[in-house]
Amino acid sequence: QSALTQPASVSGSPGQSITISCTGTSSDIGGFNYVSWYQHHPGIAPKLIIYEVNKRPSGVPDRFSGSKSGNTASLIISGIQAEDEADYFCGSYRRSAPVFGGGTKVTVL
Amino acid sequence: QVQLQESGPGLVKPSQTLSLTCTVTGDSMSSGSHYWSWLRQRPGKALEWIGHIYYSGSTSYNPSLESRVTISVDASKNQFSLNLNSVTAADTAVYFCGRERLIDYSQDYWGQGTLVTVSS
Numbered sequence: 316q317s318a319l320t321q322p323a324s325v326s327g328s329p330g331q332s333i334t335i336s337c338t339g340t341s342s343d344i345g346g347f348n349y350v351s352w353y354q355h356h357p358g359i360a361p362k363l364i365i366y367e368v369n370k371r372p373s374g375v376p377d378r379f380s381g382s383k384s385g386n387t388a389s390l391i392i393s394g395i396q397a398e399d400e401a402d403y404f405c406g407s408y409r410r411s412a413p414v415f416g417g418g419t420k421v422t423v424l
Numbered sequence: 425q426v427q428l429q430e431s432g433p434g435l436v437k438p439s440q441t442l443s444l445t446c447t448v449t450g451d452s453m454s455s456g457s458h459y460w461s462w463l464r465q466r467p468g469k470a471l472e473w474i475g476h477i478y479y480s481g482s483t484s485y486n487p488s489l490e491s492r493v494t495i496s497v498d499a500s501k502n503q504f505s506l507n508l509n510s511v512t513a514a515d516t517a518v519y520f521c522g523r524e525r526l527i528d529y530s531q532d533y534w535g536q537g538t539l540v541t542v543s544s
Contacts (some may be wrong), residue, residue: 318470319470347528349527349528349529349530351528351530351531353531358536359536360428360520360533360534360535360536360537361520361531361534362534363530363531363532363533366525366528366530366532367527367528367530372532404470404471406471406529406530406531408528408529411484412473412484412486412529413461413463413473413524413529413530413531414473415470415471415472415473416470417469417470418470418471
């Protein structure tokens with residue numbers, strides 16, 4: 316059982332927008348503005364794409380955005396592209412330690 | 425360009441000690457601007473944070489693993505290491521090293537991961 320809950324899979328056609336949810340508790344997502352999102356293509360290093368709920372590291376396309384409401388955070392990919400097909404997982408902070416979601420497989424149809 | 429690379433045995437026998445090293449290039453661990461972390465993903469499970477170390481040697485561990493884990497640093501070599509003792513099949517996982525932000529504990533750089541199998 317993951318600390319944070321994500322849907323197993325999400326899909327969309329090129330150009331569409333998709334949203335991935337990440338649900339936690341008041342002890343993690345709801346208690347801090349510390350939500351991060353990672354993109355992982357199997358076999359290569361995961362990549363940080365969102366930190367502190369809605370901030371993008373340098374070089375991350377602006378079609379990736381993040382938000383939070385209560386105990387649930389969301390990653391939005393606006394205008395999804397073929398190269399966005401990957402696994403995505405969320406992270407937060409609980410009791411002085413990082414916690415993560417189980418990951419969502421994004422398929423571009 | 426910051427890069428991290430895990431190295432170590434891919435097969436460990438039950439009850440023995442799993443030992444991995446992470447080599448950092450493109451950043452100096454001695455700068456003190458980040459923690460340096462170990463994480464793992466067991467088959468079918470979510471990513472799990474094992475612990476982190478600061479360049480000074482200060483550590484923090486996941487309470488569920490704390491009794492078996494030691495993370496150490498050799499800042500002169502820009503490397504840090506993981507030792508996990510008394511391993512069982514449940515410790516079979518892909519192990520990642522990461523560079524961890526001080527403020528929110530997000531991992532802003534990762535290694536590609538290394539599969540460690542615990543089996544006799």
